[in-house]
Amino acid sequence: MAVPILKQGPFLIASIQSALTDTDLVQLRDALVGQVGSYRSRGVIVDVTALDVLDSFASRTLRDLAHMVRLRGAETVIVGIQPEVAFTMVRLGLTLEGVATALDLEEGLFYLNEKLRSTQQTTQ
Amino acid sequence: MDDVRVPISSDLDLVRAREQGRVLAGQLGFQHSDLTLIATAISELARNILRYARRGEIVLQQAQDSGVPGIVIIAQDEGPGIPDVNRAMEPGYSTAGGLGLGLPGVRRIMDEFEIVSEVGHGTVVTVTKWKR
Ligand SMILES: Nc1ncnc2c1ncn2[C@@H]1O[C@H](COP(=O)(O)OP(=O)(O)OP(=O)(O)O)[C@@H](O)[C@H]1O
Ligand SMILES: [Mg+2]
Numbered sequence: 001m002a003v004p005i006l007k008q009g010p011f012l013i014a015s016i017q018s019a020l021t022d023t024d025l026v027q028l029r030d031a032l033v034g035q036v037g038s039y040r041s042r043g044v045i046v047d048v049t050a051l052d053v054l055d056s057f058a059s060r061t062l063r064d065l066a067h068m069v070r071l072r073g074a075e076t077v078i079v080g081i082q083p084e085v086a087f088t089m090v091r092l093g094l095t096l097e098g099v100a101t102a103l104d105l106e107e108g109l110f111y112l113n114e115k116l117r118s119t120q121q122t123t124q
Numbered sequence: 125m126d127d128v129r130v131p132i133s134s135d136l137d138l139v140r141a142r143e144q145g146r147v148l149a150g151q152l153g154f155q156h157s158d159l160t161l162i163a164t165a166i167s168e169l170a171r172n173i174l175r176y177a178r179r180g181e182i183v184l185q186q187a188q189d190s191g192v193p194g195i196v197i198i199a200q201d202e203g204p205g206i207p208d209v210n211r212a213m214e215p216g217y218s219t220a221g222g223l224g225l226g227l228p229g230v231r232r233i234m235d236e237f238e239i240v241s242e243v244g245h246g247t248v249v250t251v252t253k254w255k256r
Contacts, residue, residue, distance in 0.1 A: 019142070021135040022171070052160060053142055055167040056225045084160035092164065092229035093215060 003028045005035060010042040011112055013105070016050050022057055029065040036072045043112035044069050047105055049080030059094040066099040075115050077101065079108040125151070128184040130170075132201075138170045141182040145197065148184050152193045154255055161233045162195060162253055168226040169199035169249055175220060177203020177246065187252060194235075194254040202246040209241055 003024065006013045012035055014028060032044050046062065048054065054062075066076035077100040081089075089096070102108040128148055130141040145166040146159050154162065166182060173180035180201025187194035206212045213231065218224035227249075231237040236252040 019139050021139055023135055052146070053163045053167050055164050055171070056223045056229065057167075057171055060223055082160075084157040087157055088160050088164045088233065091161070091233050092168075093225050093232075094223070094229075 003031075005031060007035075007039055007041070010040075010116065011045060011109070012036065012039065012041045012043070013045045013047065015047040018050055019052065020058075022061075025058060025061045029061055029068070032065060032076075033068045033072060036069055036074045042074050042116050044074060044076045045105065045108045045112065046076065046078050047080045047108075048078060048085075049082065049104075051085065052082070054081065054085050054089055054094070056092065056094060059089065059096055063096055063099055075100065075112060077108045077111050079104055125186050130182045130184070131179070132170050132173045132181055133179040135174065138167060138174060141170045142166050145182075145184055145195070148186070149195050149253075152186055152195055152255060154195070154253070158253065158256070162197070165230045165234055165251060165253075166197055166199075168230050169197065169251070172226055172247075172249075173199055173201045173203070175222075177201035179203075180246075187254075189254065192254055194252050196250065196252045197234075198248065198250050200246065200248045205243040205245055205247055206239075206241040207243055209239055212241075213239070 003014050003016050069076045079102045102111050128144050142163045146163045149159050149162045170182050183198040185196040187196050211217050215228045216224040234251040235254050238250045241247040
C-alpha cells in the first residue's frame with residue numbers, strides 16, 4: 001500500500017495510514033529521497049501514528065531515510081511514535097539515533113520551520 | 125482455542141502474523157502495551173525466517189501456568205540454521221547488515237526464550253509471554 005506524500009510549502013508530509021510491509025517502507029524512503037530533489041523541499045515529516053510496530057527493520061529504514069534526506073540538504077522529523085511503541089523500542093535497544101522526532105504533526109512542522117528560519121538567518 | 129499457524133513466505137505474511145498475534149493476545153486478555161511487545165517479537169522472528177530461510181511458519185499457542193494465561197510464539201523454518209547460536213544472540217551481531225538486535229531484543233521483551241538451530245536443518249525459536 002503506497003503512502004500518500006503531501007507537498008506543503010517547502011515541506012513534504014508522508015502520513016502512514018495503516019500497517020506497512022517492508023517493501024512499502026523502502027518504497028516510501030526512496031520516494032521521499034527522490035521528491036526532496038524534484039520539489040526542492042527543505043524538510044520531510046513522516047507521520048507514524050498509525051504504526052503499531054516499529055521493529056529493527058523499520059527503525060533502520062527510518063534512520064536511513066533521515067540520513068539520506070540530510071545528504072540531499074533537507075531535514076527529516078518522525079512524528080507520532082505511540083507510547084507503547086516507544087516503550088517497546090527502548091526495550092529492544094532501538095534508538096533512532098541522530099533522527100529528529102516530535103510528538104505530532106504540529107510539533108513536527110514547528111521544528112522544521114524553526115530549522116528553516118535559523119538556516120536562513122545564518123545565510124543572510 | 126486452537127493453535128494459529130501462519131505460513132511465512134512474503135513480507136505480507138509478516139504483517140499478517142503480527143496481526144494474528146495481536147488478536148490472540150487480545151483474546152487472552154493481555155494489556156495494550158503487551159500487545160505491542162508481542163506483535164514486535166513476532167515481527168522480528170518472522171522477518172528472520174523470511175530473510176535467512178525464505179520460508180517457514182509462525183505458530184501461536186495459548187499457555188496456562190497455574191491459572192495465568194500466556195502466549196507461546198514458535199518460529200520455525202527448515203533453512204540453513206545458525207552455526208554459532210551464542211554469537212547470533214549477541215546484540216549487534218548480524219550476517220545481513222542488519223542492526224543485529226532482533227534475537228537479543230526478542231529475548232529481552234519476552235519472559236521465556238529458547239532457540240534450537242542445526243546447520244543444514246533449520247531453526248526453531250520458541251518464546252513465551254505471560255499475562256501480568
Ligand atoms: N531463522 C534463522 N535462520 C538462519 N539464521 C538466522 C535465523 N535467525 C537469525 N539468524 C542469524 O542470526 C543473526 C542475528 O539475528 P538478529 O535477528 O539478531 O539480527 P539481524 O536479523 O541480523 O538484524 P536485525 O534483526 O536487527 O534487523 C542473523 O544475522 C543471522 O545470521
Ligand atoms: Mg533479525
